[in-house]
Amino acid sequence: xxxxxxxxxxxxxxxxxxxxxxxxxxxxxxxxxxxxxxxxxxxxxxxxxxxxxxxxxxxxxxxxxxxxxxxxxxxxxxxxxxxxxxxxxxxxxxxxxxxxxxxxxxxxxxxxxxxxxxxxxxxxxxxxxxxxxxxxxxxxxxxxxxxxxxxxxxxxxxxxxxxxxxxxxxxxxxxxxxxxxxxxxxxxxxxxxxxxx
Ligand SMILES: [Zn+2]
Ligand SMILES: [Zn+2]
Ligand SMILES: [Zn+2]
Numbered sequence: 001x002x003x004x005x006x007x008x009x010x011x012x013x014x015x016x017x018x019x020x021x022x023x024x025x026x027x028x029x030x031x032x033x034x035x036x037x038x039x040x041x042x043x044x045x046x047x048x049x050x051x052x053x054x055x056x057x058x059x060x061x062x063x064x065x066x067x068x069x070x071x072x073x074x075x076x077x078x079x080x081x082x083x084x085x086x087x088x089x090x091x092x093x094x095x096x097x098x099x100x101x102x103x104x105x106x107x108x109x110x111x112x113x114x115x116x117x118x119x120x121x122x123x124x125x126x127x128x129x130x131x132x133x134x135x136x137x138x139x140x141x142x143x144x145x146x147x148x149x150x151x152x153x154x155x156x157x158x159x160x161x162x163x164x165x166x167x168x169x170x171x172x173x174x175x176x177x178x179x180x181x182x183x184x185x186x187x188x189x190x191x192x193x194x195x196x197x
Contacts, residue, residue: 037144037151037184038081048078051129055117058134062115069100073108074129077118081149083126121150122177140178146187 038047055074059066076089086109093100109127112118117133120126121141128141128150138159143150158178166173183191 036153037142037149037186040147040186040190044080047081047129048075051078051117051131051133054133055112058115058117061134064111064115067108069098069104070108070111072096072098073105074112074117077112077127078129081128081151082147083121083124083128083143083150085124085126089127119152121179123179123181141180142184143179143181144184144187145181146183146191149184151184 038044052071052074055071056066059070072093073089076092077084079092086106089109090100090102090105093105109118113120113127115133116130118127118129119139119141121128121143123143130139131152137152137154138156140153140155140158141150142153159176162176162178163173
């Protein structure tokens with residue numbers, strides 16, 4: 001469609017909504033919160049391909065190379081919505097027979113992190129893919145203890161409130177980690193559906 005520019009993630013969400021309608025299921029009236037937890041059963045391949053497309057796009061825009069290793073590391077981070085540690089990434093690469101030296105893999109991860117293509121979950125020392133890399137956003141995470149998934153809530157109001165609160169006491173913020181633990185809607189629904197005992 002000329003003149004209509006869609007972000008890969010948005011295009012993917014739209015494609016998924018179309019597929020859902022085609023399958024006779026009611027698509028959500030609006031993407032209620034693109035950063036929120038995905039449904040437990042969803043087309044995760046679409047998540048991965050959206051993420052890889054978005055990263056390739058971003059690298060092209062900023063004139064960086066999206067090397068095969070950077071791409072593979074990103075795909076591994078996106079194996080699921082659960083944060084994954086650097087060691088697990090190294091293990092998976094070894095299983096695939098890629099003789100990637102740890103420092104090379106760490107450099108690839110650093111690159112993805114530096115460009116906001118992945119985020120680091122400090123409390124788990126693990127990484128999770130960003131759903132909209134290349135856009136400036138405040139990041140706060142919800143981490144589900146049920147399914148282990150992490151989801152971004154990118155609430156600028158919250159960031160502004162924190163910045164103001166710090167400023168009031170003359171505090172210069174250097175790093176900011178906001179991670180909330182709990183149960184996602186999918187896990188809460190599953191817990192309700194399965195009677196205890
Ligand atoms: Zn997914
Ligand atoms: Zn993000
Ligand atoms: Zn969950």
